[in-house]
Amino acid sequence: MANPTAALIIIGNEVLSGRTRDANLQFLATELGALGIPLREVRVIPDIEDTIVATVNELRARFTHVFTTGGIGPTHDDITSECIAKAFGVPWEVHAGAHAKMAAYYAAQGTEFNAARLRMATMPRGVVLIENEATVAPGFSMENVHVMAGVPRIMQAMFRALAPKLERGAPVVSATVHADGVFEGQIAEPLAAVQRRHPALDVGSYPYFRPGPVRGGVALVAKGTDAADVAAAADEIEALLVAAGGQAIRGEPRLDDNTTAKV
Amino acid sequence: MANPTAALIIIGNEVLSGRTRDANLQFLATELGALGIPLREVRVIPDIEDTIVATVNELRARFTHVFTTGGIGPTHDDITSECIAKAFGVPWEVHAGAHAKMAAYYAAQGTEFNAARLRMATMPRGVVLIENEATVAPGFSMENVHVMAGVPRIMQAMFRALAPKLERGAPVVSATVHADGVFEGQIAEPLAAVQRRHPALDVGSYPYFRPGPVRGGVALVAKGTDAADVAAAADEIEALLVAAGGQAIRGEPRLDDNTTAKV
Structure with missing residues (x-):
């Protein structure tokens, strides 16, 4: 339902x-x-x-x-x-x-x-x-x-x-994987493929900025009510970040309020 | 216009x-x-x-x-x-x-x-x-x-x-007067009268909380495009806060993010 x-x-x-x-x-x-x-x-x-x-x-x-x-x-x-x-x-x-x-x-x-x-x-x-x-x-x-x-x-x-x-539904669960030095423009195609393979999930991409030699990266989020589906998508996301040359880390990056991005 | x-x-x-x-x-x-x-x-x-x-x-x-x-x-x-x-x-x-x-x-x-x-x-x-x-x-x-x-x-x-x-309009100006120890329920009637006397303005009331012996107060704001009208309303607001026993101070109170209020 x-x-x-x-x-x-x-x-x-x-x-x-x-x-x-x-x-x-x-x-x-x-x-x-x-x-x-x-x-x-x-x-x-x-x-x-x-x-x-x-x-x-x-x-x-x-x-x-x-x-x-x-x-x-x-x-x-x-x-x-x-x-x-x-x-x-x-x-x-x-x-x-x-x-x-x-x-x-x-x-x-x-x-x-x-x-x-x-x-x-x-x-x-x-x-x-x-x-x-x-x-x-x-x-x-x-x-x-x-x-x-x-x-x-x-x-x-x-x-x-x-x-x-309040009448409740199935709780929404999410998994985030981020990688410094990887930018949205590099991973847009394989990420869209993850979304296509998991149509019940909401797969999002959030660039971030952090001062320093590596000026930021991207946080990729899979969200939905089926925890196994979310976990499977997170594994695929981790793999695509590694394929893009990043070190994939589970969880959110530390962000300031003025995040910006190279795309 | x-x-x-x-x-x-x-x-x-x-x-x-x-x-x-x-x-x-x-x-x-x-x-x-x-x-x-x-x-x-x-x-x-x-x-x-x-x-x-x-x-x-x-x-x-x-x-x-x-x-x-x-x-x-x-x-x-x-x-x-x-x-x-x-x-x-x-x-x-x-x-x-x-x-x-x-x-x-x-x-x-x-x-x-x-x-x-x-x-x-x-x-x-x-x-x-x-x-x-x-x-x-x-x-x-x-x-x-x-x-x-x-x-x-x-x-x-x-x-x-x-x-x-962008095509501009007349800038919106505002004046704020606040008083510790005065609460919305005390000044609602005279404040409504200020709004009635200045129908072109937007007159608002914002309770605030601050730890300490006096646990908060109220910030009253007059806003509009006619600076003289705003100034006149601010004078009336100052007078009604004094009449309610408060020390009326021009400007915003210092607030934390979890403002609460006695009403």
Whole structure:
């Protein structure tokens, strides 16, 4: 049976303006891969109602799961929750369970449970809360759409609470082999042959740069849900790197952030 | 006149699998904002032809400029260039100028100009090359679609070569004011009033966490193309943070990567 699939919607002007560097994509991509729910598409969109509603409705029809990050705080630019209600055509109303928990929390803190904070207890009708250890204000799941905070620490706590409830697929496993001094243009043909012999796998090629006498090399990756198939492809990759004159090493090369390449 | 707009398409399985953390979004968001070409949407999509063609065609109709990163190397998973030709319905053919330059380069290096490397000189008919200092293999512009490498160092060199040719808008300027010990739930109402008084601006609220006796605060940002309007909004933001009991400080707080927040 085919694996379930996922899409991610990153909601927030701060990512589009460059103010904030997103840290949630890579975390979710890695975690979802391990659960056998590969991430297939990501969108970064602004805090604009029509855009959020249209994007949610398009993606929830195309993917098993849709995750959103951002826009669930108490300020005027936090409109994700209302937009999810509009996307599903359901009322946006105070959630009794979330309200009770937040009221108790703010009372214990001696903090006013004002109109702005009440927005965080207001949700589409029919949600399941995503309670978590990081914040009293929960995320929620509305059918296959999982609405989480944008702050990485809170998002990660929400995902850890949500993950056990998700339908899983066969975990995606990968094998990497790299070789210094071998460049993509040399191994493109035999690598394409590996991909053809293993059509169920995703075979990728990633050049890297490293200062020094040998100015870089290439990392070749085989990825898929059949571990034996991945291992067989990795053996073939190792052989083609050796045939190209390289010393093939299992695993990722050490990289800096500004990788570049001779091709 | 309204500013031109931009969308970014990040093409590559390695970002969707979590193997690679994208570094191009934030660079382009910042650079494009300074050119008055605000980034309005980003998509991260896999190396799948139908997906690339459909995404390019949707976004090039909606935005002034579309930038793509990734998928222009010599290996079988580098299919961006062919997909751009399909999206525009034009032949994909050897570009004489790119071919001449690459042939001379590989000859001087004593490197074989083989079939795989020839793919990098093969482009949609009608492109304008994006020559750059980082690599002999150029990117290209096809009408309003600008096709660049995924490796950050090469992408940045291509963008620097391309930027002077882009139609610019009024630069986006922003002002940030932050205060430790002030939380979003306290200032949501007066901040919404600032947004209402300055409808042309984008007013945002970003909670932050910092270890220590005061566990964080909030950074408030006003952004727009009218510098006087931005300055006036920043004054109002400073006043509302002081009214909330905070010490308002112009500029960004120092943040770690795992910001979290009390709301």
